[in-house]
Amino acid sequence: MKVKHSVSYYIYQVFNTLVLALVALSCIFPILHVLSMSLSSSSAAMAGRVTFFPVDFSLAAYEYLIKKKDFFHSVAISGWRVLIGTIINMIMIVITAYPLSRPTSQFPKRNVYMAFFALTMFIGGGLIPTYMVMKGLHLLDNFWVMILPGAMNIWNVIIMMNFIRGLPKAVEESAFLDGANHWQTLFQVILPMAKPAIASLLLFCMIGHWNSWFDGMFYMNNPNHYPMATYLATQIINNNQSMTNMTPEQLALLSSLSEKTVRSAQLFISVVPILIVYPFLQKYFVKGITVGSVKE
Amino acid sequence: MIKARQKQKKKKSGLYNTGQLHLMLLPAVIFTAIFAYFPIFGLVMAFQDYKPLIGFRESDFVGLSQFKYIFTMPSFRQAFINTIIISFFKIILSILVPLILSLMLNEVTKSWFKRSVQTIVFIPYFFSWAILAGMILEIFAYDGVVNNVLNSLFHTSPIAFLVSNKYFRSIIIGSDVWKGMGYNTVLLLAAITSVDPTLYEAAEVDGAGRWKQALHITLPDIAPMIAVLTVLGLGNILNAGFEQILIMYNPTVEKTVDILDTLVYRLGMMNHQYSAAAAMGLFKSVISLIFVGTSYLILYKKSDYRVF
Secondary structure (H helix, E strand, O other), X not given: OOOOOOHHHHHHHHHHHHHHHHHHHHHHHHHHHHHHHHOOOHXXXXXXXXXXOOOOOOOXXXXXXXXXXXXXXXXXXXXXXXXXXXXXXHHHHHHHHHHHHOOOOOOOOHHHHHHHHHHHHHOOOOHHHHHHHHHHOOOOOOHHHHOOOOOOOHHHHHHHHHHHHOOOHHHHHHHHHOOOOHHHXXXXXXXXXXXXXXXXXXXXXXXXXXXXXXXXXXXXXXHHHOOHHHHHHHHHHHHHHOOXXXXXXXXXXXXXXXXXHHHHHHHHHHHHHHHHHHHHHHHHHHHHHHHHHOOO | OHHHHHHHHHXXXXXXXXXXXXXXXXXXXXXXXXXXXXXXXXXXXXXXXXXXXXXXXXXXXXXXXXXXXXXXXHHHHHHHHHHHHHHHHHHHHHHHHHHHHHHHHHHOOOHHHHHHHHHHHOHHHHOOHHHHHHHHHXXXXXXXHHHHXXXXXXXXXXXXXXXXXXXXXXXXXXXXXXXXXHHHHHHHHHHHHOOOHHHHHHHHHOOOOHHHHHHHHHHHXXXXXHXXXXXXHHHOOOOOOHHHHHHHOOHHHXXXXXXXXXXXXXXXXXXXXXXXXXXXXXXXXHHHHHHHHHHHHHHHHHOOOOOO
8 A cells, every 4th residue: 555644644653652652651760760769879869869760879778678677578478468369369260250151051040149249249348347347257467368358359250251151162062971070171171271361360360469458458457467568558658647737848858758769679679570470461461351351 | 750850860960960060159159258248237337336345236226327427527528529520530531541542552653662652551550559659659759750850841949749739639630540541542452453444445545634534433433432431430430549549648638639438448447436437338339339330231221241
């Protein structure tokens, strides 16, 4: 196709590219800024001389952080949370999605179960009654409060269920003809075919557990039980609380008192795992949302 | 005869053995009952004068007086208005911005540039507010980057964005739109690229430029998806972003960014007015349910969008 472009088209292209580049920059700038801050000397950081690149390169913030036991303690809790939480989430997704993916001719009660689960997508007890239930179950200040309440997530189950429904029926039918039962069909026939869905849900659950902070703060009274995200969040929240009716001079003093470089180093460390899995996320997740979520 | 039938049923191994299916669903049923349905019964406390030491059974029933109490609170009115305002702008902008971005991305001819931008704008979506709030508050701080840049470009004196009732709401809305824009951009771009290319060829023959093509072919083609996204968003109008606001706000800007969820949290967890907080939560859920229900009903009738 031969296309002749006008001058205005070229101007538009330049403008277009420039705007998109700026938008993209805005998305990596915070990470870059935090990294540079953490690698700068604390005097440079406080004087506001750091924008894109480190000023007066220094590893002092990281050296200080290594000695800070409580931060790494919270990182370890997050690690356990991601490991155990994701395993439980995945088991629940698989064994729940399979029965719900059966047609009613095979599993007449299917719709009853579906209604029971789906209702929770629309109604819930809300913050305070949920807290009271956790309290009654003695889950406050307990590691499992971050795992069990979210163990059954109907949204994720529905994604998996829809994926299983889309698989070719002939394969599972032949498995049944060969005398396989439901457990065998699920684990030996369906799961090997569902790898793309499993991969994206796995990443999704991992990121979810790594990022969650509110439950940690809400249900834990002892800061020693905080996961990393909660540890960072409470630092920010405490800092905000002191911002009441301050004069600009006091505000400036407040932000320089708190160790900018150390805070930046913490933020950067907590971002690294996500950046590592990001290429995989991108690959599976984009496929997932364009196929699974909004159907036209 | 009955015996014969039972025998036959037993023989139905494999496919028709629903016992195994019930067993598979058992853990999910238990978890859902405990963690989703128990709290719903706990809502009874909204009609009580709940005392944690006595529990649900012994606390006095007070009818609707908790609701009467919360409706007279000035902070409740303010929070309700703030919720609607913040939510409304978030819904509109989180569709408009990705729409513009995806249309712009569609015009990009170099595929490596298109792919990279798509990849990069999706990054903030996967970050926790615990991390992003730290970064954003740092950047907008009194001695942060934004003030430094404004100062060096326009020689303005620094602005206290974080305690400003004039600017802080925009920062909340803007940062949420920014965090989520990658998602809808990818979604919309996928829809745009699936538009039948022969339509564009026909338009070109008729002499329509790129701008007219976007306006008369691309937009009408993805309009149903935009409608779906808008309706889903409006259903969630009372959820203005609890986690984000809880972590980013401070007492000085409560007037402009305090939303229903944060008010419930403060009322319950800081002031220990459990019943009043539960009542407010219940009020919000009921209104929310009406909105969500209506939006699903509209989608069910008008489009092919189905969740289940």
